[in-house]
Amino acid sequence: MISNSPGLAAFADTQRLIVIAAHPDDLETMCGGTICQLAQRGVAIFSVNCTLGDIGTSDASQNRTDLAALRLQETEAAARLLGLQQIFNLGRHDGELLPDLALRAEIARLYRLTQADTLFTFDPFWSGQIHPDHRAAGQAALDAYMPSKMPLYHPEQLNEAGAGLGCLARVFLFGTDRDPDVLVDVTAVYPQKIAASLAHVSQFPEGETNLEWMKELDRVPGAKLGVEFAEQYKQVNVW
Numbered sequence: 001m002i003s004n005s006p007g008l009a010a011f012a013d014t015q016r017l018i019v020i021a022a023h024p025d026d027l028e029t030m031c032g033g034t035i036c037q038l039a040q041r042g043v044a045i046f047s048v049n050c051t052l053g054d055i056g057t058s059d060a061s062q063n064r065t066d067l068a069a070l071r072l073q074e075t076e077a078a079a080r081l082l083g084l085q086q087i088f089n090l091g092r093h094d095g096e097l098l099p100d101l102a103l104r105a106e107i108a109r110l111y112r113l114t115q116a117d118t119l120f121t122f123d124p125f126w127s128g129q130i131h132p133d134h135r136a137a138g139q140a141a142l143d144a145y146m147p148s149k150m151p152l153y154h155p156e157q158l159n160e161a162g163a164g165l166g167c168l169a170r171v172f173l174f175g176t177d178r179d180p181d182v183l184v185d186v187t188a189v190y191p192q193k194i195a196a197s198l199a200h201v202s203q204f205p206e207g208e209t210n211l212e213w214m215k216e217l218d219r220v221p222g223a224k225l226g227v228e229f230a231e232q233y234k235q236v237n238v239w
């Protein structure tokens with residue numbers, strides 16, 4: 001089946017993109033191919049990880065503080081490979097993320113500081129999303145959208161240099177299989193997606209063989225487009 005998805009054209013007006021994820025490596029594995037192509041087009045990309053990723057190991061002797069520091073280094077290496085403009089980490093503990101008012105305000109602040117026009121985040125409503133941090137990141141990112149545009153919401157944020165009212169105009173959800181309506185062919189940049197994902201050595205110590213799950217995920221929308229690999233998004237209608 002060949003989809004009539006708009007593909008990259010869905011982001012034709014995007015100049016500043018913010019990605020709200022839960023863990024280091026979410027951006028790379030979920031939407032790294034799309035991000036790579038948008039960065040090549042000159043889009044300024046801001047990456048936000050809500051948690052430190054500090055339980056992301058099967059080694060019970062690991063120290064959480066050391067693991068968080070290592071994962072930040074890996075995130076920086078991946079960001080250089082993909083050409084991201086800036087990365088942020090909100091410092092929450094992995095496995096304990098809640099879409100509370102504090103997280104909403106911190107995300108709204110970043111919408112205001114980055115002046116992003118487009119948001120990518122997890123689909124918090126996809127029933128197949130089993131990771132609580134993924135649901136919480138997506139929920140908080142959507143919850144911050146509206147208040148970020150309103151001047152009486154945390155007005156102190158508007159005094160920061162460069163900040164203005166939130167100006168997001170487009171919202172796309174990844175990590176979803178809920179009637180996705182934007183499918184992006186990422187076959188041409190798949191080597192870059194794999195390289196950025198493998199920058200997270202702590203997560204994929206055996207290299208590409210650890211990414212078979214990602215390839216399987218990306219082959220499903222790829223088959224709909226008639227290409228090898230694609231990434232898929234659910235667009236939220238906003239105003």
Ligand SMILES: [Zn+2]
Pocket residue numbers: 022023026131134
């Ligand atoms: Zn994750």
